[in-house]
Amino acid sequence: MEERTSGFVQILREICREEEIRLQSFSDNWAHRLEKDGQTGFIVGYSFGLNSASVQEICRDKALTSMFLAEKSVPAAEHRFLPLPLSLTDEEMNAYLELCRTLLKKDGKLVLKDNYGTGGNRVYKIESLREAEETLRKIQGFSYAAALSPYYPIDAEYRVVMLDKKAELVIRKERAYRIENGKKVFTEWRHNLGQGATGVMETDERRISELSALAHSALQAVPARFASVDIIRVGEELRVLEINGGVMLEHFASQNALCRAEAKRVYRGAVLKMLAKAE
Numbered sequence: 001m002e003e004r005t006s007g008f009v010q011i012l013r014e015i016c017r018e019e020e021i022r023l024q025s026f027s028d029n030w031a032h033r034l035e036k037d038g039q040t041g042f043i044v045g046y047s048f049g050l051n052s053a054s055v056q057e058i059c060r061d062k063a064l065t066s067m068f069l070a071e072k073s074v075p076a077a078e079h080r081f082l083p084l085p086l087s088l089t090d091e092e093m094n095a096y097l098e099l100c101r102t103l104l105k106k107d108g109k110l111v112l113k114d115n116y117g118t119g120g121n122r123v124y125k126i127e128s129l130r131e132a133e134e135t136l137r138k139i140q141g142f143s144y145a146a147a148l149s150p151y152y153p154i155d156a157e158y159r160v161v162m163l164d165k166k167a168e169l170v171i172r173k174e175r176a177y178r179i180e181n182g183k184k185v186f187t188e189w190r191h192n193l194g195q196g197a198t199g200v201m202e203t204d205e206r207r208i209s210e211l212s213a214l215a216h217s218a219l220q221a222v223p224a225r226f227a228s229v230d231i232i233r234v235g236e237e238l239r240v241l242e243i244n245g246g247v248m249l250e251h252f253a254s255q256n257a258l259c260r261a262e263a264k265r266v267y268r269g270a271v272l273k274m275l276a277k278a279e
């Protein structure tokens with residue numbers, strides 16, 4: 001069988017070679033054991049051993065993340081937790097639909113998503129109550145809970161990669177589009193790099209500093225050491241959309257040599273922190 005290696009695994013191999021770290025990979029290159037000078041670290045998927053288990057779980061849970069951020073007054077996109085056990089009663093479903101009705105009345109749209117999803121999969125823009133119910137039933141089929149959000153008319157979405165309180169990388173995600181009659185027509189409403197968006201390095205210094213400050217306060221509320229903080233901008237208002245405890249720069253790195261070098265720099269920093277000896 002041919003070996004499966006992602007761009008991430010290639011980068012990891014280069015870093016380990018250059019830093020004289022022993023690297024062993026397992027489960028189809030999904031998990032890695034790194035060792036140097038008696039220090040050992042593990043990477044599973046895109047999760048480095050730098051975040052505590054509970055913080056990693058909070059990041060995985062969109063509703064919990066938004067609640068812990070709100071608790072510390074960090075501006076965040078609202079995500080309401082809607083548990084969807086198989087035993088969900090009609091009464092409970094009706095209560096959820098009442099929440100949906102209020103949002104639809106206000107904005108004409110809302111967003112329902114798998115509370116634990118990634119990559120833009122299972123994120124749905126909803127425009128009617130019937131659609132809301134169908135979507136909740138669909139999510140119930142594969143997940144324990146949905147998250148309900150108001151629809152934000154996003155002007156831009158950013159990703160700030162933070163390592164130990166420092167913003168290492170600030171990217172703007174430009175949605176996929178095509179040109180029609182000389183005009184930009186977006187072909188996708190979501191900003192995921194895995195759904196065709198392009199990651200562009202943000203160069204506006206003022207923007208970088210306000211995004212970094214918000215990402216920094218997000219990680220004071222949810223204390224991850226290595227994470228990417230996704231931030232949306234509506235007009236001039238910034239809100240944290242989600243925090244990813246696994247730092248996924250796969251698509252970004254594949255865009256060009258400069259992006260790859262940036263991703264490698266970020267991952268090298270995380271690898272070295274992971275293997276650093278305790279003081």
Ligand SMILES: Nc1ncnc2c1ncn2[C@@H]1O[C@H](COP(=O)(O)OP(=O)(O)O)[C@@H](O)[C@H]1O
Nearest residue numbers: 111117118119120121149150151152190191192
């Ligand atoms: N409440 C919302 N309002 C408007 N767009 C949203 C909302 N929630 C998500 N989106 C869009 O969907 C994309 C994916 O949502 P997100 O919550 O980041 O899930 P994932 O973890 O799968 O990336 C976002 O990048 C954004 O473009």
Ligand SMILES: [Mg+2]
Nearest residue numbers: 119120230242
């Ligand atoms: Mg996202």
